Amino acid sequence: MEPQSVLAVIAGVAATFIGFTGVIFAVGRSSRDGWSPTERTALLNLLMPSVVVLFLAFIPIVASTGIQSQTLIWRGSNGLLAIIHLALVTSALRAAVKSTLMEPVPLRFVLIPGGYVSGIFSALAALGFLPRFAVMIFVAGLVWSLFVAAIQFVMLIVPRPVAA
Numbered sequence: 001m002e003p004q005s006v007l008a009v010i011a012g013v014a015a016t017f018i019g020f021t022g023v024i025f026a027v028g029r030s031s032r033d034g035w036s037p038t039e040r041t042a043l044l045n046l047l048m049p050s051v052v053v054l055f056l057a058f059i060p061i062v063a064s065t066g067i068q069s070q071t072l073i074w075r076g077s078n079g080l081l082a083i084i085h086l087a088l089v090t091s092a093l094r095a096a097v098k099s100t101l102m103e104p105v106p107l108r109f110v111l112i113p114g115g116y117v118s119g120i121f122s123a124l125a126a127l128g129f130l131p132r133f134a135v136m137i138f139v140a141g142l143v144w145s146l147f148v149a150a151i152q153f154v155m156l157i158v159p160r161p162v163a164a
Helices: 003-027 029-033 037-063 070-097 105-126 131-157
Strands: none
Touching (some): 105 131
């Protein structure tokens, strides 16, 4: 399958998550009762990766219209992804330290380290390491971000037990 086709599908999924965010906001219980700090963090952790993935998925597609070197396209795309991905994961780590993340603690021990691993692989690809895997690393980084967004989506729509 062509990378551009895969990126178009990923962009479509990201756009869907962005739309779901609007639905959650418009008809969710939080629109009536207000957002708690934890729900705001979950909303941002759903919206930000989705928006980032949407636009990053288009970077290689647009770049391929004017840049002939596939190596340059995928190194540059991975570099942008690494910078943004590592910043978002660091933000999630700060939220975890402040206890404003919605997902259960065991899940944090998978998502945050996995995000750093994904960001490091993107950085390595941007620096010219693993050139045969540059496309896969980029796509995997986008998919990881959508995975995080999907978890935030579930955490926002699944009812939480009310404290007694």
